Amino acid sequence: MAYQYPNKQEMLLAKVKGKTGKISDKTHEEHLKLYTGYVNKTNAILKELEVLAATLDPANPAHANQIYSEIRSRKVDLTFALGGVINHEIYFMNLGGKGGAPTGKVAELIQQSFGSFDAFKKDLKATGIAARGWVWTGYDPKTGLLFNYIGDAQNTFPVWGVKPILALDVYEHAYYADFYTARAAYIDEFMNYIDWDNVNANLGL
Ligand code: FE
DSSP: OOOOOOOOHHHHHHHHTTOSTTSOHHHHHHHHHHHHHHHHHHHHHHHHHHHHHTTOOTTOTTTSOSSSOHHHHHHHHHHHHHHHHHHHHHHHHHBSSOOSSOOHHHHHHHHHHHSSHHHHHHHHHHHHHHOSSEEEEEEETTTTEEEEEEESSTTSOOOTTOEEEEEEEOSGGGTHHHHTTOHHHHHHHHHHTBOHHHHHHHHOO
């Protein structure tokens, strides 16, 4: 049986509802409809791959071909769909907190990686303005440091081995209804409601 990802829409809405200031509940409700689309498509692709596996023939170009094929179309878009699941689950769980200065191990790592919380905030904001879709604060176990990675789509540009601990959605659907084109103001409001306990839990150190 193909693995099927659970839809955590209700739990995610409860995490943020009434707890994110000017980022409205209506925005979250609409946003979570998109999240549900990612869950449903991820699960559909996994089921289709399971069906295909029963008759899969690597010598058949309809099945396996780098230009267009059953395997290629599903495996490429699986990363987009599953990225949409993972990114949004991190994003919503990151929100609904008290914001302000970071706590715990994350506070220490921000200091080590950026020099100060202020420098981290500036880098996160600049990266968010420069991104077309996402910013992820990730922990790289190889360097022992944090870095704010840029993501243009759900599946770009992750780095193997890096663990995302904070996800900032900068697609217009995340803020346009509340902030219009003022993305920087949305990022400021996002920072006002970060749940640092959740970010520390994601870090897991
Ligand atoms: Fe989104």
